[in-house]
Amino acid sequence: MFSDPCNDRAVMTAWESFLKGDDGRCNTLRSLVDRSWRRCQQARVDPDRQHAPPPIADHALHDLIQTNGDLLEASAPVMACARDFLSETGTMMLLADTQCTILTMEGDPATMDTAGSIQLVPGVSWAERLCGTNAIGTALAVGQPVQIHSSEHYCAGIKRWTCSAAVIRHPQDGEILGVIDVSGLSETYSRQSLALAVTTASRIESRLAAREMELRYRLLEGTMNRWSACAGDGLVLFDRRGWPVKINEYAATAIAARGGDINVAAPARLPAMALTHGSPSAPIGPLPAWMSDDWLVPVMSKGQHIGTLLVMPVPRSGRPTPRPEAAARPAAPRPRNFASIVSHHPPLLAAVDKARQLARSRVPVLLLGETGVGKEEFARGIHEASPSAGGTYVALNCGGLSRDLLASELFGYAEGAFTGARKGGLMGKIEAADGGTLFLDEIGEMPLDLQPHLLRVLEEGELYRLGENTPRKVNFRLVAATHRNLREEVAAGRFxxxxxxxxxxxxLHLPPLRERSEDIVPLSDLFLERFTTAHHTGPRTLGPGVLEWLQAYAWPGNVRELRNAIESMVLMSGTPVIGIDALPPELAGCTGEVSADNTTGPQPKAAPAVCSMAEGELELIRRAIAATGGNLTGAARQLGVAKSTLYLKLKRYGLEPDRQRVRAPV
Structure with a gap:
């Protein structure tokens, strides 16, 4: 395990003989070093190399640091100690990822300056195949603590150094996450350096274990309500690394019915359910054939995506027997070709007629309307009524993703385009919509520097995946949507x-629900029937005064808010007749004075009038925050957006999150 400086001259002689082709084994050469030299020779590493390759670009290193955020956070206190305690020892401590790329380093300033001469600096990979035998690369190659001293290094330019390294493993399954290294010039050799590396790795692993336990508690707490309200569905809760955390009694039946291979008795990690770093909603994928994207529910906590809940419908034979009236009513297939748009409002019906007419052509369509008015229903209707209906319908929301993630989702990327890129690359949403329809929701949120790339695709009919130089031909129908006034955005230089x-x-302009009071009744009936069937509650009707209450409310969240309110009422009511007491808190809280002749209960207070879509959105955000008691995570969930998106909107409207509890209406 340890190097012996007394053998330095003999090891140097053995190295020279090895390079000349003498295969004779030197008695003083450790087997660990001998095997490493042979790996380097097979990899054609230049033994005369004087230093490591140049560091990667700053933006690539920044991406690596983001990807390894948990490892860096766990090691931060340890590295801070190294800055103080190694400052005059002639040694330094380095943290590297699983590709041997140095992420950060601390220690003696003079030694760190000298290390620059061999590129022992952040952003440089010290893999064996690049730099020959060295503690970082060799420790990761063999998966155990390693000490490499002086002439034991394979490359001539590194033989002035001594280094000791230990791998850092995940406390749950032992997966290697990185390596910690203690290095200095040869005269600083000490066996204690290896002990320091091993102890430091153990401390980092302990901090990671505590972090994982905290996330596990938050994951279970965040899904607590789903287990009692699963309505006979099979539930499997996965952590962010793809490990099953909790499985309910229906999961085995649901999985077995679809040919799944999760062993409920002894569940193993499912790599497809591991989350990419910083992704708001997407597993790494591809998902197993028996699993559907529609069954995945992201679990968010404090703005982080910490896991995924798999909600699998159980086949009828495996479900608890529903009530007779619910069993007698089969679930209706999804309406097609605008049939899902229920309205008696002339302007909206005119928009449907115009959309049917536009569907015959391939020209782009821009849908304008507030959040929740049903823009995606129109987009689907245009797709299903168009000549491209046989193609794929692909939807992407431009508002909830970071710039880099949106670029890869839109255009795809080639293998090796960036660190962490999936093997074989990834097809983007534009390419996936070839021959069909691409729906870009919230296109007004698209970063300005990505817009010319989308324009080129629309103009030229071809795209370049990130990291590729060969164009790919695409032919698709574009339907875009926004709640913004794009003319104002153009004037402001944001579009x-x-x-x-x-x-x-x-x-197409889609009117908000507050202008379509005649649609409250048919929409309520539609949602009532849909959710009583979905939740097997039996028939439900709205009691006296409830419809009047719903019609008096301003619905800043539009049809989506009405849909959520009806589903809440179906679940909260225990009787066939849904009374006012089942109204969601945000509706019930909008009460005024009770009149003397009131026979149907309190009357709703009219919502403040709004003069623009922006004001409507602001009012909706305020109501959602008020309804959740200032809980931004709950408000984001109620609004159907990521918490990061909610923070951006709060910033845009000049509202500080910590002031929302005070400023929100009650």
């Missing part, structure tokens, strides 16, 4: 004029 005129060849 390109040329892209605006390209996506807004034709526009």
């Amino acid at each position: 390109r004029m040329d892209l605006y005129y390209r996506v807004a060849v034709t526009t």
Whole structure:
């Protein structure tokens, strides 16, 4: 395990003989070093190399640091100690990832300056195949603590150094997450350096274990309500690394019915359910054939995506017997070709007629309307009524993703395009929609520097995956949607004029629900029937005064808010007749004075009038925050957006999160 400086001259002689092709084994050469030299020779490492390759670009190192955020957070206190205690020892401590790339380093300033001469600096990979035998690369190659001293290094330019390293493993399954290294010039050799590396790795692993336990508690707490309200569905809760955390009694039946291979008695990690770092909603994938994207529910906590809940419908034979009236009513297939749009409002019906007419052509369509008015229903209807209905319908929300993630989701990427890129690359949403329809929701949120790339795709009919130089031909129908006034965005320099005129060849304005009071009753009936069937509650009707209450409310969240309110009422009511007492808190809280002749209960207080879509959105955000008692995570869930998106909107409207509890209406 330990190097012996007394053998330095003999090891040097053995190295020279090895390079000349003498295969004779030197008695003083450790087997660990001998095997490493042979790996280096097979990899054609240059033994005369004087230093490591140049560091990667700053932005690539930044991405690596983001990807390894948990490892860096756990090691931060340890590295801070190294900055103080190693400052005059002639040694330094380095943290590297699983690709041997140095992420950070602390220690003696003079030694760190000298290390720059051999590129022993952040952003440089010290893998054996690049730099020959060294503690970082060799420790990761063999998966155990390693000490490499002076002439034991394979490359000539590194033989002035001594280094000791130990791998850092995940406390749950032993997966290697990185390596900690203690290095200095040869005269600083000490056996205690290896002991320091091993002890430091153990401390980091302990901090990681505590962090994982905290996340496990938050994951279970965040899904507590789902287990009692699963309505006979099979539930499997996965942590962010793809390990099953909790499984209910129906999961085995649901999984077995679809040919799944999760052993409920002794569940193993499912790599497809591991989350990419910083992703708001997507597993790494691809998912197993028996699993559907529609069954995945992201679990968020404090703005973090910490796990995924798999909700699998159980086949009828495996479900608890539903009530007779619920069993007698089979679930209706999804309406097609605008049939899902229920309305008696003339302007909205005119928009449907215009959409049917536009569906016959391939020109882009821009849907304008507030959040929740049903823009995606229109997009699906246009797709299903168009000549491209046989193709794929692909939807992407541009508002909830970071710039880099949105770029990869839109355009895809080639294998090796960036650190962490999936093997074989990834097809983007544009390419996936080839021959069909691409729906870009909240296109007004698209970063300005990505807009010309989308414009080129629309103009030229071809795209480049990230990291590729060969164009790919695409032919798709674009339907875009936004709640913003794009003309104002163009005037403010936040949206390109040329892209605006390209996506807004034709526009459809969708009126908000507050202007369509005649639609409250048919929509309520539709949602009532849908959710009583879905939750097997038996028939439900709205009691006296409830419809009047719903019609008096302003519905800042539009149809989506009405849908959620009806589902809540179905679940909260224990009787066939749903009374006012089942109204969601945010509706019931909007009461005024009780009149003397009131026979149906309190009357709703009219919501404040709004004069623009932005004001409507602001009012909706305020109501959602008020309804959740200032809980931004709950408010984001109620609004159907990521918490990061909610924070951006709060910033845009000049509202500080810590002031929302005070400023929100009650």
